[in-house]
Amino acid sequence: MIFLLSAICVSVLVSIFLKVARRQDIDIAQAILVNYITAIILCIFLLKPSLNVSEIMANGTFIVIALGVLLPSVFIIMAKAVQLVGIAKSDVAQRLALFLPILASFTIFGESLTLAKGVGIILAFSSLIALTYKPNPKTNLKNSLKTNHAKTDNSLNIKNTALILGGVWAGYGVIDILFKQMAKLGNAFANTLLVSFILAFVLLFIYLIINKTKWQGKSLIGGILLGALNFFNILFYIKAHQAYKDDPTLVFAGMNIGVICLGAVVGLFIFKEKISKINGMGIVLGVCAVWCLFYLT
Structure with missing residues (x-):
């Protein structure tokens, strides 16, 4: 459990970091580029990959x-999704990507579905929906008129919005599945992780x-x-x-729920962000979901 809790923290x-970086006008893309360099160095010195090409190929x-x-x-x-539809909807798409790795657990990784796990999964998704809920801000008449005027333009972007949010949803879901696959390699995952970082750096640099x-x-x-935070x-x-x-x-569920719950608490006490009653209910549901998945299975 210590590894999961550490990953959440x-x-x-x-x-x-990302929240503070935006306030400091730090270019996130450039930071992520250097992040890969840092991750590569840490991977080499801490995990000591053998760089066995035949092992990686196999x-x-x-x-x-x-x-x-x-x-x-x-x-x-x-980044495109945040620009197109805003942070709230993009975050929801990212969190609901949990559906894909959960599905993979039973179809690819051979996990058996029990009653406790079924209840835990239902609670997990209920928690995610409640935690990502944000009430629509009240709009005045002027803003309403602007919104109505923009409906025609927005309708033209429905397809693009669906594609971009679908990309976020599928991308994060598949990445989680790939990390699980990497974990199955045992100690050999260090080689795969290192080369993945190198390829990611090259592509982002280009x-x-x-x-x-x-x-x-x-x-x-x-x-x-x-890079140090991302690597660990x-x-x-x-x-x-x-x-x-x-x-x-x-x-899969513990990581997603844990990050949002702890993030909400940190946002409340450090950044003075408000938590609605529905968000609070989401935290309770999240704790219940993890309890079902951890203690009843």
């Missing part, structure tokens, strides 16, 4: 390519060069801290999957 620290070729492409791609898609990025010192320095987040997450190799649902 570090993931929330990543969220705090066990993790698909994982390497898929993660190397998806890690930077999902970041770009998420993307930034094509977009003629203006480099910022503080953004690059911020990426060092982000992934490491603890993989270790949690290895510790609960027969219960992937617990790790």
Whole structure:
């Protein structure tokens, strides 16, 4: 359980960094680029991968390519989603991506569905919906007129919105599944993780060069801290999957619920963010979901 709790805590620290970074006008794309460099260095020195090419080709070729492409791609898609439909809807799409790894638990990883797990899953999704709920702000007449005027334009973007949110949903869901697959490699996951980081760095670097990025010192320095947090987040997450190799649902659901619950508490006490009654109910449901998945299975 220690690995799962550690992964949750570090993931929330990543969220705090991203929140503070936006306030400090740090270019997140540049920070993520350096994040991969930091993660590569930490992976080499702490995990000591053998860099056995034949081992990587035999066990993790698909994982390497898929993660190397998806890690930077999902970041770009998420950024586009936030720009197009806002943070709230993008966050909901990211969290509801839990559906894919939960489905994979029973179809790919051979986990058996029990009554307790079924109840836990229902509670988990109920918790996610409640935790991501945000009431619509009250609008005045002027804003209402603007909204009505924009309906025609918005209707034209329904397809794009569905595609971008679908990309967020599928991207994060598939990444979770790939990390579970990586965990099944045992100690050999270090090789796969390292090459995935390298490929992700190369692809994101090319993307930034094509977009003629203006480099910022503080953004690059911020990426060092982000890289350390991101590396340990992934490491603890993989270790949690290895510790609960027969219960992937617990790790998938526990990670998502834990991050949102702890994030809500941190937001309340550090950033003075308000938590609605529905959000509070979501925290309670989340605790009940993890209890069902952990203690009743």
